[in-house]
Amino acid sequence: MTDALGAVVGLGMSPVSRNNIGTTRDLAVLAARNAIRDAGFLPGDVDGLLLNRSPSAPVKDLPMSILADLGLEDLGVLACIDAEGTSAIQMIEYACMSIRSGAAKAIVCIFSDARLSGGGGAGAYASTMPVTGLTGWEAGYGLYGATGPYGLLAQRYLWKYGLGCEALGHVAISNRRWAENNPLAQLREPIKMEDYLSARWVVEPFRLLDCAYPVNGAAAVVVTAPDIASDGPVAPAFIHGVAQGHSGQLAAKAIEDGDAGAERAARAVYAMAGVGPGDVEACEFYDNFTYVTLRTLEDYGLCRRGEAAGFVEAGHISPGGRLPTNTGGGHLSGYYLQGMTPVSEAVIQIRGDAGARQIGKRDVILVTGVGGMLNYHAAMIMSAKRRLS
Amino acid sequence: MTDAAATGARIRPKSDFDEAFHEYIGRRELRLPYLRGSSTALDLNAAPATDMTEIEWRLASGLAELYSFVVYRQQFSEDRAAPYNVAWVSLAEGPMLISTVILEQNSELRISMPLRAEFDDHGLLVFRPAQNP
Numbered sequence: 001m002t003d004a005l006g007a008v009v010g011l012g013m014s015p016v017s018r019n020n021i022g023t024t025r026d027l028a029v030l031a032a033r034n035a036i037r038d039a040g041f042l043p044g045d046v047d048g049l050l051l052n053r054s055p056s057a058p059v060k061d062l063p064m065s066i067l068a069d070l071g072l073e074d075l076g077v078l079a080c081i082d083a084e085g086t087s088a089i090q091m092i093e094y095a096c097m098s099i100r101s102g103a104a105k106a107i108v109c110i111f112s113d114a115r116l117s118g119g120g121g122a123g124a125y126a127s128t129m130p131v132t133g134l135t136g137w138e139a140g141y142g143l144y145g146a147t148g149p150y151g152l153l154a155q156r157y158l159w160k161y162g163l164g165c166e167a168l169g170h171v172a173i174s175n176r177r178w179a180e181n182n183p184l185a186q187l188r189e190p191i192k193m194e195d196y197l198s199a200r201w202v203v204e205p206f207r208l209l210d211c212a213y214p215v216n217g218a219a220a221v222v223v224t225a226p227d228i229a230s231d232g233p234v235a236p237a238f239i240h241g242v243a244q245g246h247s248g249q250l251a252a253k254a255i256e257d258g259d260a261g262a263e264r265a266a267r268a269v270y271a272m273a274g275v276g277p278g279d280v281e282a283c284e285f286y287d288n289f290t291y292v293t294l295r296t297l298e299d300y301g302l303c304r305r306g307e308a309a310g311f312v313e314a315g316h317i318s319p320g321g322r323l324p325t326n327t328g329g330g331h332l333s334g335y336y337l338q339g340m341t342p343v344s345e346a347v348i349q350i351r352g353d354a355g356a357r358q359i360g361k362r363d364v365i366l367v368t369g370v371g372g373m374l375n376y377h378a379a380m381i382m383s384a385k386r387r388l389s
Numbered sequence: 390m391t392d393a394a395a396t397g398a399r400i401r402p403k404s405d406f407d408e409a410f411h412e413y414i415g416r417r418e419l420r421l422p423y424l425r426g427s428s429t430a431l432d433l434n435a436a437p438a439t440d441m442t443e444i445e446w447r448l449a450s451g452l453a454e455l456y457s458f459v460v461y462r463q464q465f466s467e468d469r470a471a472p473y474n475v476a477w478v479s480l481a482e483g484p485m486l487i488s489t490v491i492l493e494q495n496s497e498l499r500i501s502m503p504l505r506a507e508f509d510d511h512g513l514l515v516f517r518p519a520q521n522p
Binding site: 131132133134135136137138140141142143144145147148151152153155156159200201202203204205206 | 456462465466477486488
């Protein structure tokens with residue numbers, strides 16, 4: 001039995017809201033202080049800091065100089081990680097590596113975002129994502145936000161497997177069922193398929209309930225070595241595998257042939273943890289859209305290609321299902337903290353702090369992150385156990 | 390002498406590739422990159438990594454198939470009113486492009502439908518449904 005790579009021993013969040021509740025920097029400080037306190041540490045115990053902001057936010061919103069706001073000094077590690085939706089897991093990966101190399105002993109990882117000024121979210125996402133590789137090409141056709149590019153992938157996926165839009169709806173409903181019992185979730189009103197189908201279109205095939213729920217907010221974790229972890233006031237969330245996969249492959253090819261980037265991340269994370277897809281007991285995915293949950297179930301070998309929709313419709317990822325997934329409501333109904341949402345929920349579940357939504361088995365939880373148009377992938381295996389048998 | 394010249398490297402920056410493609414589009418010509426002597430068009434995403442002096446730009450047939458599409462129902466930007474469609478088309482020569490499909494009234498988009506390229510009054514490359522060959 002191999003030892004864990006590291007552990008999350010502190011989790012902190014700022015308030016989360018669609019309204020203006022402070023700057024990115026203010027929220028980051030709140031979350032980090034809460035995480036440090038949660039770990040039972042003082043600022044002087046922290047000797048590493050990793051930062052991640054939203055890809056569309058300027059660097060100055062979350063600068064390295066924030067260490068002074070936190071009263072941190074004499075750090076052995078300080079960096080901004082800028083890897084889109086894979087950043088949260090990458091921060092934890094680099095924290096584990098730094099700790100194992102001796103560069104630091106306790107590293108705080110923060111994500112913070114404060115782009116919304118009240119009301120809806122689309123205005124903050126009116127930039128374009130490259131699909132063709134031709135500079136400026138997509139803007140000429142109004143392919144704005146991530147919604148359009150992911151909509152293209154989803155439309156093709158539904159067509160390829162002969163699925164109706166209800167296949168996406170079942171994912172949204174499952175997330176909402178989990179969110180009903182999550183006090184942190186932003187959207188907790190129960191929904192049925194007719195509610196999903198009557199929700200307004202954003203970018204067809206995506207309705208409003210297919211999309212992540214943008215918020216202003218921050219989340220932070222404290223990562224340490226596993227032998228330090230057990231001395232703290234909270235139950236550690238041990239990290240047994242953490243890996244990336246970036247194929248550089250065209251998204252279109254990825255739909256037809258399987259995603260080489262995700263497959264690499266899956267292969268590596270399972271190998272590192274010494275487990276396989278059949279051992280996974282729960283999942284916390286980067287679900288920026290309903291479609292991504294279907295794809296991720298397949299990319300990580302939890303369902304065969306084209307079978308995720310049936311798996312979800314059968315209730316297997318919902319409360320009471322055999323593979324609880326996005327157990328806090330995910331990015332869709334919970335809060336869109338861009339990769340820190342799945343990380344935070346995994347930690348809450350592993351601690352046994354999830355109240356009415358608490359899952360039973362939590363020895364092997366798969367946490368994923370995606371970026372680009374499914375171009376970038378990261379994955380992590382977390383557990384309540386320091387050693388996996 | 391620049392470093393590139395010193396090493397004899399002939400791979401040009403991506404901007405040169407973009408510039409060439411856009412220049413043809415500005416002339417209302419859809420041209421695709423090929424390696425000299427090759428009959429396979431280069432993927433537009435991958436082509437900038439290719440030695441530019443080995444690339445020749447050949448006129449595309451304009452024939453394509455609808456690979457996927459979305460319909461923007463919500464306005465994301467002030468300069469573009471919804472609804473409008475964005476199409477992901479697979480050109481007969483292989484490369485894929487983002488564009489839009491101009492539809493007649495009462496017709497609709499369906500994946501795999503045949504398309505033909507044209508330039509609209511503003512010089513924008515668009516596609517229209519084509520008859521099956």
